[in-house]
Amino acid sequence: GLQPRGDEPLPVRQLRERAQQLSDGMRNLIAVQRLAWGSGNKDASVHAAYEVRVIDGAQKFREFPGGKAELEEIPLPPLSHSIVPALEWSELPEMVGKQTHLKVHQAPDGFVNEKKVKVFQYSASVEDGACGFTYVNDHILFKSSKTVRTGCYGEVWTDEDLNIVRMSEHYELPGERKIYQVVVTYGALTRAGEAPRTVPMTIAAKTVDKNRVDWCRGQFTDYQIFGSQVRIL
Numbered sequence: 001g002l003q004p005r006g007d008e009p010l011p012v013r014q015l016r017e018r019a020q021q022l023s024d025g026m027r028n029l030i031a032v033q034r035l036a037w038g039s040g041n042k043d044a045s046v047h048a049a050y051e052v053r054v055i056d057g058a059q060k061f062r063e064f065p066g067g068k069a070e071l072e073e074i075p076l077p078p079l080s081h082s083i084v085p086a087l088e089w090s091e092l093p094e095m096v097g098k099q100t101h102l103k104v105h106q107a108p109d110g111f112v113n114e115k116k117v118k119v120f121q122y123s124a125s126v127e128d129g130a131c132g133f134t135y136v137n138d139h140i141l142f143k144s145s146k147t148v149r150t151g152c153y154g155e156v157w158t159d160e161d162l163n164i165v166r167m168s169e170h171y172e173l174p175g176e177r178k179i180y181q182v183v184v185t186y187g188a189l190t191r192a193g194e195a196p197r198t199v200p201m202t203i204a205a206k207t208v209d210k211n212r213v214d215w216c217r218g219q220f221t222d223y224q225i226f227g228s229q230v231r232i233l
Contacts, residue, residue: 008104009106011118011120011162012106015104015162016096016098017097018158018162018163018164019092019096019097019156020098021097022093022097022198023093026054026089026093026198026200028054028055028056029052029054029199030051030052031051031221031222031223031224032052032064032220032221033052033074034048034219034221035048035050035074035084035216037079037082037215037216039081039212039214039215040212040213045079046079046082048063048077049063049065050062050063050064050067050074059087060072061073079214082214082216083180083206083215084216085203085205085216088182088205089200089203089220090200092182093164093167095130096156096167099124099130101124101128102122102123102124102130103122104120104121104122105120105122106118106119107119107155116160117157117165118157118160119157122154122155122156123152123153123154125151126151131151131152131169132147133147133150133180134147150172150173151171151172152171153169155167155168163188163198165186166183166184166186167183167186168181168182168183168184169182178208178209179207179208179209180206181205181206181208182203183202183205185201187201199220199223200220201219202217202218202219202220203219203220204216204218205217
């Protein structure tokens with residue numbers, strides 16, 4: 001893939017390396033993704049859970065528990081307006097790690113729960129071609145989708161050792177959905193006899209137009225297998 005530019009400050013180059021390591025470390029995992037959908041300040045109106053299997057970077061789903069059919073993507077919920085977060089938990093680290101068109105700089109440190117976090121901010125224009133958004137329309141008998149290039153910006157938060165703990169992304173979109181925002185948090189998965197691994201913990205996405213806010217929040221739990229040494233038949 002593309003390598004970070006040599007003219008970038010050392011902390012930015014180190015962040016890009018950590019982001020790529022995070023992306024590479026999540027290419028083989030199995031977990032349960034529990035999702036809730038709602039709008040505005042209301043409570044969630046729809047809940048669902050899916051087992052997500054990522055094998056060499058390719059993602060598949062099945063309903064949890066007991067689902068037999070393997071799905072290419074999480075189905076849209078039975079709502080007139082909804083969004084489904086996609087691969088942002090793995091795409092954001094890869095984008096920050098590889099996309100040289102992304103402009104990245106270190107911002108002043110912040111504090112979360114009295115712990116200091118390092119804050120990095122990134123941005124890209126439409127012309128940079130770094131960011132895209134996919135619209136999916138469910139026509140009952142078939143689905144259609146289209147991907148548009150957009151400008152984007154966001155932040156990466158790390159601990160003092162540059163371990164990534166949070167990534168966010170903000171799109172300005174054409175059409176009726178003017179804004180799309182997503183936030184992913186990461187944490188350490190610790191198992192006896194294994195080195196700790198960084199994995200996605202939560203994902204939250206929302207779209208905003210002049211009349212309404214629609215959101216989806218998800219949590220990753222029940223990590224079963226993590227490692228490319230496991231052969232899955």
